[in-house]
Amino acid sequence: MAVITIAVCDEIRKDAQKLYRQLSTLLLDAEILIYRSRQSLLDGLTEGHKICNVVFMGLDGENGKSLETVRAIRLRGNYIPVIMVAENEKFYKEAFEVFAFNYLTKPVESGELEHVLLPILTTCEREGGKALHFHYRTQVYTLQHNSLAYISSSLHNVTFHLTDGKKLSCRARLGDFAGQLSDSNFMRCHQSFCINLEKVNTLKKNSFVIGQTEIPISRAYLKTARKKYKDYLAEQKVCS
Template sequence: MIRVMVVEDEEQIRNILKKMIEKTPDCEVVSSCGNFAAAISDFIRLRPDAVFMDIDLAGESGLDCAKAITEVDPKVKIIFATAHSEYMANAFEIYAFDYLVKPFDLERIGKTLGKIKSMTSGNATGSNGTKTETGYEKLVIRGKEEINLIDTKDIIMIERSDGICRIVTGDEIFLTSTSLSSIQDKLDPDKFMRCHKSYIIRVEAVKKLEVYGRWTYTVTLKDTDETALMTSEKYNEMKQKFCGF
C-alpha cells in the first residue's frame, strides 16, 4: 500500500486530489492538509511514502515545505501538483519526483503512483516504505533558451571543457554551464564515475581502455563516438570496485 499525503490550501482541490489518488489500487491518502505547519506535523507523525504538494500554500512556499519534508526523510517522493508551471525547473533540480500541472488528469496521476509502486514493490513496507536510492532519475539542464530534462539512465559521459559541460547521451549532446561537481552530486555513484578531473562516465558503458600516457587511459564508450580520459588511480579503483580484482 502506498501511503500518500496531500498538501493543498484549497479544500475543494484537496478533496478532488484525494478521490483521484484513491482510485489507484493500493494507494491510500493518510493526510490532507492546507498549510506548511500542518504538513510538517502530519508528515513527522505519519511518514507517508509520497506527498502531493502545491507550490503556493496560501502565501507560504510549497518548495520550502517540500525541502523541510525531505530533510526529515530524504526517501519520500514529492509530487508537485500546482497551476504554477514556471517552477518546474527548480522543483526537479532539487527534489521533485514528478510535477503535475492543473487541471489534473486521472491517468497521469495513476502513472505517477504506478511508478512509485513499481519502485517500492518487493521492498520492506512500513512507515518509511521506500527503497533507499542515490542520485536523481532526471537532470534539469538550463540552456540559453530552453530547459532540458535528461534521464540519467541515458547519459553515457559528461565532459568539462572551457567552462562548459557536454552531457552526451546516445541521441543528443546537451550543453550547460553547471559545474561537473554539481552534476556529479546528482548521479548515482554506483553507476557513474568521476574518472578524470574533466570527465564523468557511466561505468557500464565502458567498452575499451587504451594507454594514453604514463598515468592516463583513453576510454572508448558504447553507443557513442566520444571518448573520455581516465587516470591510473581511477583505473585501479574501477578494477577493485566493479571487476573484483
Template sequence: MKLRCIIVDDEPLAVDLLKTYVLQTPYLDLQGTFNSAVEALSTITEAKIDVAFLDINMPQINGLEFSKTLPPNIKIIFTTAYDQYAIEGFKVNALDYLLKPINYSDFLQAAKRALDWFKLADTAKTESIFIKSGYRIEKLEYNDIQYIENQKDYVKFFIESAKDPVSSLMSMQSLEEKLPKSNFMRIHRSFIVNLDKVKTIERNCIVFGKVYIPVSETYKDEFNKFLNNKTL
C-alpha cells in the first residue's frame, strides 16, 4: 500500500528535510510540497491525498485552522516547533504531532501509524457494493468485478461471472472514491480495473479476453509502480 502525501510548511529547510524523509520511506508517495496552506488547496482538491504533513505556524491561515477544512479521509500529522499546540492538534483529530527538529526515527513512527490506520480502514471495508441499475439494486462482489467503463452519465460494471455488464447512473469520480484502492485503480479517463484480475498486458494495454484497455499517460506512472512491485 502506498500513501499519497503532501508537505505544507513555510520554512524551506523544514520542507527539504521532510521531503528527504518521505522519499526514503517506501510506502509514502509525495504529491507536492507547499509553503502555505493556500498553495496546497488545488492539489488537495485534484489529487487523492491520504496524509498531510502540516506545519502549524504559517501565514494567511495556520495549520490548525486549515486542518478543519480538510476532508475527514485525509489524516493530519502536524509538524511544529511549539509544543503548546499539541493538545489543540489532537482536538482536531490529528493522527500524530511531530516536534521540530524532527529526526527520522520519530517521522517514521508517525508515518507507520498512518500506514497502520489505512490498512485497518481498508480491511474494515465491505467486500461488496450495492448499485442502482434501472429499477433494481444490485449487489456486486468486488472479487467478481473485472473492470468498469465510463459511458457519459453511466458506468458499466463488467462482471467475471456474468455475460452482460451491469449499468448504473453515477459518476466515475464518485465511484472511484468508494472503491478500495488496494484493489481498484483508474488507468484511463474511462476505465477502472480490478488489479487482482489483471493477467495480461500487451503494448500498454490491459487485456481482458478480446477487450484491450489502454493505460493513458495520466495514469501510466502509478500503474507502472504497481507493475514494478509485482514483476520479477
C-alpha cells in the first residue's frame, strides 16, 4: 500500500513527465497519478475517483486558469494541499489566496520537492500509521513501522531489516533515528541493534529472537530491555 498518493496536473506534458520522474525517484513507494487536464483533475477529485494526499498543479503562464481550478476545489470544501508550480512568480500572491500549500518555480529541484513534501509525509504517517523516513543518495525512503523487524548498525551504516526479508541501507548512525522511533514499539537493546517489539518471537536470557534471527541484548541495555518487553506483553494482554 502506498504511503502517499500524489496527483500531478500540468498541461505542459514534458513538465508533468519530468515532475513524475523526480517524485518517483524521491519516493519509491508513492502512488503518482498524472492528470492530463485541469478538468480531469477537478472531475476526479469531485467524484472521488481517487483520494490524494497532495496535488502538484502547473500554473498557466498567460491567464492563470489553474488558479480557477483550485478555487473550484476549495469552494466544494476540499482543502487538499496544492503545490503550485509556475514558470515565474507572477501568480504568487493569487496562489495563496486559494490556500496553496506552497509555490515552486520551474525548473524545480529535487531538494525543493523533498523539503515541501516532508510535512505532508508526516501528516500521512499520523493518519495512516507510523513511518520512518530516511534520505540516501538521491532518494527519500519511507518505511512503515509495521514493515520493519529490526534495525542494525555497523561502521556508520544503518541497515533496515524488513519483515519480508529485504534490506535497505544508508550512511548514518542508529542514534540518528531516535526521534522518529520515539513513542513507538521500537527499542534499543544493543549499541548496534534496535528491535520492533511487535515482531519479537522469543525473549532468551541475553537475546531476542525475531524470525530466524537472534539479536543480542548488551549488558548496558539488559535490565531496561527485559522490563520494556514484559511491559509490552502485559499491555497487549490487557488490550486483547
